Amino acid sequence: MQYNTLESIDALRAAAAAEFQAIVGDADAENFRVKYLGKKGVLREIMKTLGNVSPEERKTLGAAANALREEIESRFNDAREQSKGDGGGDPGFDPALPGFPFPSGSLHPLAQIRNHIVEILASMGFSIAYGPEVESDYNNFEALNMPPLHPARDMQDTFYINEKAVLRTHTSPVQIRVMKEQKPPIRAIMPGRVYRNEEVSARSYCMFYQVEGLFVDKNVSFADLKGTLLAFSRRFFDENTKIKIRPSFFPFTEPSVEVDVECFLCKGKGCGICKHSGWLEILGAGMVHPSVLKSGGIDPEIYSGFAFGMGVERIALLKYGIDDIRLFYENDVRFLKQF
Amino acid sequence: MKILYSWLKDFIDINAPAAEVASALTSAGIEVASITEISIPDGVKVARVVSRDPHPGADKLSLCQVDDGSGGEPLQIVCGAPNVTAGMTVALAVVGTQIAPDFKIGKAKIRGVESFGMLCSEKELGLSDSHEGIMPLPHDYKIGTPLSEYMPYDAVIEIEITPNRGDCLSVLGVAREVSARFGLPLKDITKKPRENADDSVTSAISVDVENAGRCPRYMGRLVRGVTVGASPEWMQRRLKLAGLRPINNIVDITNYVLIQYGQPMHAFDYNAIEDRKIAIKTASSMGAGQFTTLDGVERKLAGDDLLICDGKRPVALAGVMGGAGSEITEATKDVFLECAFFEQGGVRKTSKRLALSTDSSYRFERGVDPAQGLENALETAAALLQELAGGSVAAGVIDTRPNPFADKVLALHPSRASRLLGLEFTADGIIPSLNSLGINTLRESDDVLRCTVPLFRHDITEEADLIEEVGRQYGYDNIPAADSARVELVRQPSTAEINRDMARHALCYFGLNEIITNSMVSEPRRKLVTPDAEPVKIMNPLNPDMAEMRTSMAVSLLETAAYNLNRKNRDNRLFEIGKVFRPDPKSELADERDILAVLIEGACFPQSWGNQELPNDFFVLKGILEAFAANCALGTPVFSRMESSVPLYGPECASITIKNAQTDIRGTIGRVSDKICKAFGIKTAVYYAELDLTAWLSAPKPLPVYTPLPKFPALERDYCFVMPETLSSAAVTKEIESVSPLIAKVRPFDVYRGEKLEAGTKSVAFSVEFRSPDKTLSDEDVADACTKIIAAMEKEHGAVLRK
Incomplete structure (x- = not known):
């Protein structure tokens, strides 16, 4: 082939581009390089044949041939640079193979629910207080308006450590500790582990978590309690959640109420989770009993307050749709890794 | 308790269906567990x-x-x-x-x-x-x-009564609430017996109460000539639906009255009462050590148990159960009916101690009506005995103290009710709602109501209790929620929450699974892990597996590892931040510590297509703790050989000390001993570590100390020394570091033991990094230090540079 016209150089460009695209693997690439860019390659050969044309044509054709050579060289080198890091591209590369077996950790579902509750209440202005799990009988019962022979003690089967100490049956004794340490206004939540001497079953365990709340100030009213619990329920469940309040009894609050929250799953229509009532029993609450304020060294003539409490397990069971409370304490990692 | 709809209708003319009554009860605070309708089908x-x-x-x-x-x-x-x-x-x-x-x-x-x-x-x-x-x-x-x-048609409404509302443990009590809810009047359905004027109860029997505090009121009636037999069908039917078993007409009548009025009664065979005398006194005063109750069980008495005695012996455990020997039999002719008010605490103490809870003790513990209720129950029972057992009622009533308690008068301030409930209440609004509950009101001023509370309402003792009645009657759902619960935006963040979460998240990111375990453990397991620790014991454990509070987290983590291994869950990596307990010598409570416990077992990285298995070992766990300590700014942990052996671990173990600005954190780490693994049923190698985080949790996170980055590159030199087996790498590192201020870092990177070395020696390779803040170091700059390192190692530790 004689390359003595611009057309013939363009034809060479097209041929080179086609061959370049067809390159598969190192051997092809080498053949291509030798053919076009090698010392005896086509483009070198062109220069030698230019002697037969006029000086003007030689100039034009020479420039065109040089440009083509640079073009091919640069494309070839770019492609070679690129393919170098990837070892030329492995057709057997399989991204579906497992990644390096780093273990995946998990946080316990109960701790997650507990923290969710605590975070919401903390953002509402409640600070966090703790108390011991081995608690005095006085703080656990007497200071909370449950003297030794009070039948309300039957509501909570108790583990005794000695005559004067028990495994706390609720987080309410922390109320007494907080009131003794702080002056009103008091806004505190008290998360913690509590114990009940009850047979273990799918529905109850001898140990569980509560989160207790306490608010003491001048003129704190039942309407404040309702407002707080409504705000909490809406943050925790759904912004349109409704609550319903029934009278109840706790020795340490007067009045005492049970707060039912509209079922988050069926939105009050009735489903398996809420036993077709549309409501979930979630919270116990009430206005702090004057005797309890007095036990905490606070004058009930000046101050009033509300308290509320909820069980973390119960909420976790409902929220996750788990039917056996023991799963939380058996810690089967196949269970834990789901949360 | 089961309440019959038809029985309620004896007291109130109500037409609302049972379901509506039940929902009214729920909003009154009486929880309805179930409603069972009884409706005989047509046909x-x-x-x-x-x-x-x-x-x-x-x-x-x-x-x-x-x-x-x-x-x-x-x-x-x-x-x-x-x-x-x-x-x-x-x-x-x-x-x-x-x-x-x-x-x-x-x-x-x-x-x-x-x-x-x-x-x-x-x-x-x-x-x-x-x-x-x-x-x-x-x-x-x-x-x-x-x-x-x-x-x-009838319905059985099963209700759950909170312990404060003993007054609701009867048809009458529930009827009172229904009456208040529906605004319907309550009918007096008391029956009166016709008395036999020729017979007198006071000449037939004498009653003496030794301690009026324990028995404020004791009433009785005598009914002669009864015929013991089955009670009528309607009565049996009601009793059965209320959950009681019909026995005979006499016993059934006392049970019927119990359900109707909530007043426990006891029927004695009059002719079994020795000397025709009744004395109410304590066991110690009677000199009685034991007593056989009518269920045939001989019970050991405590000195202050209250007894009903005849002239010679105890005949009943007051308020709890009657005795064998004076109970109604087929042959009973004359009946002495007891209807009393026993003090709540005394009955509860006896009932609790004997673990003997009866329909009677349950109600006395919660308080019965000491006034009209007692009288109505006794009159109705006597009348029923006359009507249904053909008895002749002797004239007169035994009544030790007709008015044992003064009227209960409490002041209620509507302004205070408004303040506490968060809604305006006026005297005019409050009065009718209290009256409907039988609370009489006297208006002293617009803001003071003198309220006379019926004596059966033992739960109302102060103003707050009256305010509850106001709120309950008004309906809590009708009190609007405050728009803005008064919230304070300034608050102290909780250091403990922040630190605990930081630690938990760090461990989670290192691939560990958080667990939550029971803090009650068995004595044998505690002894296995911490044989010398004095535990906090539970006086009344649920079972022997939960007899003590744990003294070490190890028991809980090992149990969890075993549980998972038994379920073929391999390569377990577990952690928990939980409490351990020791007796507190300074109080009756416990010394509670917050402990981080970590357990690893199996492979750190299991074998995969691209890598060999990397088994877990001591140094994997150590690495986790080091990374954790760095991540959470705990400080640098120092691991040292234990002074003495620890039962939990085999020989491969160490103590951990982390010093930081606020506090020292201490802990241990090691491979759990074979003996303990075996006791827990674990066959794999288990590595466990714990750190006492109690003080750290409440310490604020320290501000990181910034060090400017080096301006000049470092020079590295590697040394390999043959040294005695017992020489610790920490000692060598310290020795080399002390040689020259130019030495920035010393790091052991290889350990070799083997045939090529003399017995009792090992070869350890160290990488030493030299660095100057002023210039790029040359070989000459460090030549002197290099010579000194070799000399010092030889002189101080007998370590020889390996050629």
Whole structure:
């Protein structure tokens, strides 16, 4: 082939581009390089044949041939640079193979629910207080308006450590500790582990978590309690959640109420989770009993307050749709890794 | 407690259906557990069995001819119940009766014999769970009458009464609440006996109360000449539906009154009362050490148990249970009825100590009505004995103290109710709602109401209790929620929450699974892990596996690892931040510590297509702790050999000390001993570590100390020394570091033991990094230090540079 016209150089460009695209693997690439860019390659050969044309044509054709050579060289080198890091591209590369077996950790579902509750209440202005799990009988019962022979003690089967100490049956004794340490206004939540001497079953365990709340100030009213619990329920469940309040009894609050929250799953229509009532029993609450304020060294003539409490397990069971409370304490990692 | 709708109707003319009554009770604070409606289906009628013959084709079936009162031929009915006899009056469901939503009686052929209906059991009619044969009906029921005429619609409402509302443990008490809710008047249904003027209770028996504090009021009546027998069907029916077993007319009457008024009563066989004397005194005063209750159990008495005694011996455990020997028998002729108010605490103490809770003790513990209620119960019981057992009631009543308690008068300030409930309440609004509960009000001023509280309301003792009644009557759902619960935006963030979460998240990111375990453990397991620790013991454990509070987290983590391994969950990596307990010598409480425990087992990285398995070992766990400590700014942990052996670990273990600005954190780490693994049923190598985070949790995170980055590159030199086996790498590192201020870092990177070395020696390779803040170091700059390192190692530690 004689390359003595611009057309013939363009034809060479097209041929080179086609061959370049067809390159598969190192051997092809080498053949291509030798053919076009090698010392005896086509483009070198062109220069030698230019002697037969006029000086003007030689100039034009020479420039065109040089440009083509640079073009091919640069494309070839770019492609070679690129393919170098990837070892030329492995057709057997399989991204579906497992990644390096780093273990995946998990946080316990109960701790997650507990923290969710605590975070919401903390953002509402409640600070966090703790108390011991081995608690005095006085703080656990007497200071909370449950003297030794009070039948309300039957509501909570108790583990005794000695005559004067028990495994706390609720987080309410922390109320007494907080009131003794702080002056009103008091806004505190008290998360913690509590114990009940009850047979273990799918529905109850001898140990569980509560989160207790306490608010003491001048003129704190039942309407404040309702407002707080409504705000909490809406943050925790759904912004349109409704609550319903029934009278109840706790020795340490007067009045005492049970707060039912509209079922988050069926939105009050009735489903398996809420036993077709549309409501979930979630919270116990009430206005702090004057005797309890007095036990905490606070004058009930000046101050009033509300308290509320909820069980973390119960909420976790409902929220996750788990039917056996023991799963939380058996810690089967196949269970834990789901949360 | 089970309350009969029809019984409520004795007290109130209410037409609202049972479900509506139940929801009113719920909003009054009386939780309704269930409602069971009793409704005899149309088509069930009274019938009589004319004859009963064996079924020709089945041993267990019988062939009955039944007269359904229609005047026609008897109906042939196949029946499976063994108790059917000729002449029996029964409930017959005729063909076409819809006995249940999914069960309609049809003409049937049973084993080849045609059957035209069904004889019903109590269960089939929804009257009880009793499936024991066909229900016999009284013979005075007229054949052919629809059974619903004798057994009209009714409902059993099962309620749960909170311990403060002892006054609601009766039909009357529930009726009071219903009356207040619906604004309907409460009827007085007390019955009065006709007294026999020729007989006098006071001359027939004397009653002496030794301690009026324990027995503020004791009433009694004498009924002579009773005939002990079955109580009438209507009474048995009510008792059964209320959950009590009918016994005989005398006992049934006292039980009936118990359910109706909530007043426990006891019927004594008058002729068994020695010396015709009743004395109420303590066991110590009586000199009684034990007592046999009427269930035949001999019970050991405590000195302050209250007893009802006759002239010679105790006859009842006051308020709890009567005694064997004075109870009603078939032969009883004369009955002494006891109706008393026993002090709550005393009854509870005895009942708790003896673990003997009865319908009677349950109500006395919660307080009965010491006034009108006591009188109404006694009068009604005496009248019923007269009516149903043919007794003659002696004139007069024993009554030790007609007015044992003063009127309970409390002041209520409407302004205070408004403040506490968060809604404006006026005297005019409050008065009618309190009156409907039987609380009388006297308006002293617009803001002071003098309230006289009925003595049966033991739960109302102060103003707050009255405010609760106001709120309850108004309805809590009707009190609007405050728009803005008063919230304070300034708050102290909780250091403990922040630190705990930081630690938990760090460990989670290192691939560990958080667990939450029971803090109660068994004594043998505690002894295995911490044999010398004094535990906090539980006096009344649920079972021996939970007899003590844990002294180490190791028991909990090992149990969890074993649980998972038993379920073929491999390569476990677990952690928990939990509490351990020791007795606190300074108080009756415990010393509680927050401990981080970590357990790893199996592989750190299991084998995969691109890597070999990397098994977990001591140094993997150490690495986790080091990374964790750095991540959470705990400080740098120092691991040292234990001074003495620790039962939990085998020989491969160390103590951990982390010093930081606020506090020292201490802990241990090691491979759990084979013996302990075996005891927990674990066959793999388990590595465990714990750190006491108690002080750290409440310490704020320190501000990181910034060091400018080096300006000049470092120079590295590697050394390999042959040294005694016992020489610790920490000692070598320290030695080399002290040689020159140019030495920035010393890091052991290889350890070799083997045949090429003398016994008792090892070869350790160290990488030493030299760095100057002023210039790039040359070989000459460090030549001197290099010589010194080799010399110092040889001189101080007998370590020789390996060629």
